[in-house]
Amino acid sequence: MPIGHARLPEGPVRLVVAEDLYLLREGLVRLLKARGFEIAAATDSASALLDALLEHRPDLAIVDIRLPPTNTDDGLRAALAARERLPGLPILLLSQYVEPVYAQELLADQEGGVGYLLKDRVFSDDQFVDAIRTVVAGGTVMDPQxxxxxxxxxxxxxxxxxxxxxxxxxxxxxxxxxxxxxxxxxxxxxxxxxxxxxxxxxxxxxxxxxxxxxxxxxxxxxxxxxxxx
Amino acid sequence: MPPVLMDREPWTLVVIVVLTAVCGVVAVRAEQAGAHPGGSDGKDRFQVLLGRVGWPLAAALVGAAAYAAVLAMLMDLHLPDSSGTEITVAGFGASGLLASALLVTGLLVAALPSPPRTAVRWQLPVVAVVSCEALLVSGPFTMPQGRTPMDLVVGGTSGLVLALLAWWGLLWLTRPRAGGAAAGVGVGAAARAGAAAGSGAVPGPGHAFGYTFSAGRWALLLPGLVAMVGDVLGLELWVPASPANGMLVPALAELVVGLLVLAWVGVVVRRWPGPAADFVALALTGVGAYGIAQGAFGRTLVVVGTFGSPGDLMPVLPAGFGHNAAVLGGIQGAMLLALGLWLVPRTVLPDVRRLLGRAPDPALSARVQVLTETRAEAVSTAAAELRRIERDLHDGAQGRLVAIGMNLRVAEGLLAERPQEAAALIVEARHASAAALEELRDLVRGIYPPMLADRGLGEALRALALDLPLPCETEIELPERLDAPVESAVYFAVAEVVTNAVRHAEATGLRIRAELSDGLLRVEVTDDGVGGAAPAAPADPTAGSGLAGVERRLAAFDGILAISSPPGGPTIVVMEVPCP
CATH class of the missing domain: 1.10.10.10 (Winged helix-like DNA-binding domain superfamily/Winged helix DNA-binding domain)
Known part of the structure; x- marks a missing residue:
């Protein structure tokens, strides 16, 4: 079921973060907490991400594409797998590079609630937070690149x-x-x-x-x- | 003088023609089997054709002409001017004309400019033998009567001088030129065979003496080999026969057997070129020496008809024949001996050394040479890459990180007293870090594209096609991941080729096809541009990265690159890499 704009959570937005680099994960968590988000779980591998998503059913998953175990596109695969089980689960992918193919796969189910951003965008936290809110609300955010x-x-x-x-x-x-x-x-x-x-x-x-x-x-x-x- | 001499002439013609054809076929096939690239840069198809067919054919013609000339000479010797023979000038002229025509054709082709380097050596003995034979046919020897020994000496000397002149002329014609016929770019199936055999970049025959024999030499030796083997078996292809003298059936049978022998010899030569070459060299030496000895004792070993049967003199001898025949046999023996002695150091001696373990296998040496070259190139390419990466990091990300650190340090000091300025510096640091990231991202893409790491060659090529500013079709069938180094080399090779097409070809569309079959990865890039693409001149291996760089990159994996890019297009670049 597509998630419409109307669905903005009442309380604080709950997030699951998946990022294997410790410093970046901690930085992300700190930044998000400072902006009033609630972090349900912060994981460092694809399998842990899938478990956390199924367990916490967050309002949004922020996922690094490249995650252990194979350090290729495990993050994307885990996120897509979770979205199959939880249709419409909003996903915001972060990556060091953008590949249109990945954007294509993310958009394939036409349900919205997806985003694909370069990690750089985290620097300008207003833009980043706007993107989070848009995706949580079922919108679609693609990196300018x-x-x-x-x-x-x-x-x-x-x-x-x-x-x-x-x-x-x-x-x-x-x-x-x-x-x-x-x-x-x-x-x-x-x-x-x-x-x-x-x-x-x-x-x-x-x-x-x-x-x-x-x-x-x-x-x-x-x-x-x-x-x- | 029996009239049968006249009747056997058609047989001799048939044999000469068949022999010539077989020589040509064997020569061409041997040349192709050697995967001789023939400098096929697509520039001059005639040259390629000449390299493939012309030289072996020339050798075949010359070789056949030599033996036809001997035959004509034999018949000439049998022309007694007193016996009322039935041999007519026209009858004799048939074989004489054929021999001359073959000879002239062969020499003409041999004298054409820019012969391939590998074809040089075998031509020299050919010309030597042939010019002597020609002289024998037309010169003073062929008149049985009324010649003094002095005539023979003069004729023999002039024959030798002529041969030396021809030899020197060919040396001059075929001397190596700067940047000459270096091996260019391999082509399709031949290169495939070469790569599969682990000798992708080995130059054609003639590169190493021994088992890689040039076809031309075989064309010359084959008739001799046939005659020798036939004689060992008691066969004489030139046996007198006609319905009139009741010898047609035996002659036919002998001809059939002779042709079978011919075929068998061809098979032997193809399958065991090394031992066969050794045999021919030793046999020529032995028979040649024997012929000289026979000549010295006044007997003859006149070549084809009675090869190896010194006692088998001609049935009816006109006056003076014995002497002439003995001299002729001696000269013939000297020729064969010279040829044999020329061949021995190139065939028997290397084989003996190899058998004794004192010389390396030529195929192995060639492989070692290729590996040495490609390894050196791979190492220097890798070193250059590392230098580039170091430079990029140093000038880019590293410098920016230093600037960020300094800005933050200054901002730290300003924070308490002048927070406005501190904030400005921190913003600047943030921008610098974004720029550093951007540079690192580009650098990473140049080292190992993430898509290649994540999804393998097929997906990476598709992504590459999507990224191009031109429409690019893809037909990619790579079901499994290949070795990472191969994937990387092929990816960057294709990237270079399509970049070339986009930049230079004025193309409006591209197509990338990739497939893996029978352990061979084949990638084809086609554009509909203006054509005229070519690798850098082989004479200058340091020139340009471009397609030459791609070729070097692939060579490290025994891969090859072939280009078809006629002016006006389209350009097709094919890359093949064995992936066992």
């Missing part, structure tokens, strides 16, 4: 080429999971102008228009993820 890569790879395709410079910028911010008002603030334009741009984008990309922020993002991402012609 993912979006740039996807747009770059699709830039030669016909419909994208029809977008104006401003529309491309709006599309990028949209894919990063920002709301119309956030986009308006960012671009120093009115919210009305943003919604005009987005209608135009949907028309040009032949996507069904939608009021729902999250579905809008999913539609855009689905479009970008499609194998280029």
């Amino acid at each position: 993912v979006v740039t890569k996807l747009l770059g790879r699709r830039s030669r395709s016909e419909p994208l080429a029809r977008l104006s410079e401003r529309e491309r910028r709006v599309l990028e911010l949209m894919a990063e999971g920002r709301s119309n008002s956030a986009i308006a603030n960012r671009l120093f334009v009115s919210e009305k102008a943003v919604s005009k741009h987005s209608t135009s984008i949907f028309t040009k990309l032949e996507l069904a228009p939608s009021d729902d922020d999250n579905r809008r993002v999913l539609a855009v991402l689905a479009y970008l993820m499609a194998t280029p012609r």
Whole structure:
């Protein structure tokens, strides 16, 4: 069952953190606690993560992609496995690098409540906390680098080429999971102008228009993820 | 003088033609079996064709011509000007013309410019023998009567001079040139065979004497071998026969048996080239020496017809024939002896040394040489990589970390009194750490792409294709993980190739195909660009990283790279790496 915007937890948001580097894990926990989140568990391996998720059923899992035992993409696999058991479980992946393929796998079930960020984003904790809140609320957050890569790879395709410079910028911010008002603030334009741009984008990309922020993002991402012609 | 001489002429023609054809086929096959790359850089197909077919064919023609010339000479010797024979000028001309045509063709091909280096040595004895034979056919020896011994000496001397001239001319024509025919890029199946045999980068035949014999030499030796073996078995391919004299059936039978012998010899030569070469060298030496001795005692060992049967003189001898035949036999013996002596140090002696354990196996030495070269390249490539990484770390992340530390130290001091300034410094430190991370990420991607580590070559190639600014199809069938070093080498090789295509080919689309079958990993990158891609000149191994670098990188795994990139495109780059 898709999780709508309405579902924001009443009390403090409960998180499970999975990160194998001790310093980074402790730093994350400290930062999150300082921002009023509750840490249900902090784990350092994929199997411990899966157990913790099934046991605590948190509001969000913050997961490093690369975790023991094999130190490859165990974190992603564990998170996806947990999401199969707990549909709609919000997951925020952290990684040292972005791979569109991983974003694709994360988005595959079309349910939203997922995010994929570079670890650097933790530095700017406002942005990081915003992302956490968006994902907890069932939204979708993609790192700007993912979006740039996807747009770059699709830039030669016909419909994208029809977008104006401003529309491309709006599309990028949209894919990063920002709301119309956030986009308006960012671009120093009115919210009305943003919604005009987005209608135009949907028309040009032949996507069904939608009021729902999250579905809008999913539609855009689905479009970008499609194998280029 | 029996008239049968005239009637046997068609048989001799048939034998000459068959012999020539067999020589050509054997020579070409032997050359191909040697995986001779022939400098196939796709630039000059004619040169490649010449390297593959031309030289062995030339050798075959010349070899056959030599023996045809001997035959013509024999018949000429049998021409008594007093006996009212039925042999006509036209009848004699048939074999004489054939011999001359073969000879001229062979010499023409041999005289073409830029012969491959490996084909040089065998041409020298060919030309020597052939020019002497030619002189014998056309010169003063062939007139049985009215010649003094002085004529023979003059003719013999001029024959030798001619042979020496031809020899020197060929040496001059084929002298090594700077940056000459270094082994280029291997091609498909041949390279596959080479790689499977663990000798992927071994140059073609002629590189090492011994078991890797050049086809041309075989083309020359084969007729001799046939005649020798046939004679040992009591067969004479040139036996007189005709329906008229009732010898057709025996002659036919002998011809069939002779051809079987020929085939058998071909098989022996192909299967056991080393021992066969030793045998030929020793036999030529022995028979040659025997021929000289016979000549000295006034008898003859005239080559083909009565090879090895010195007592078997011609049925009816015109006056003066015996003397001429003895001189001819002596000269013939000298030729064979020279050829045998030339071959012995190249065949028998290395084999003997090997048997005595004093010389290494040539295949083993070639392998050792290849390994030494590729290891040196791998080590220096790895060292260069380490230097690059060290430089990148030093100039990038390391410097930034120092700056971050300094900023934080200053901020620490300012914190109590001027918190505003301290905050600014801390923000700066945070930005610097983000930049350092970015640099480290790029560096890691260049050392070992995370996708390769996480998901293996297939997925990494797909991700690579997704990252390209051009549409790139992928057809990848790699069900299992390969050895990490192979995956890494192949990944970076493909990355380099597609980068080239994107940068230089003006392509609008790419395709990457990868498959693993029979222990061979094969990756093909095709673009629809302008073509004209080529590895750096082999003459300059230090030149460029590019495709030459890719080739070196793959060579460390016995892998090869082949390029087809005609002007106008498309460009196809094939990489093959054995993955046992």
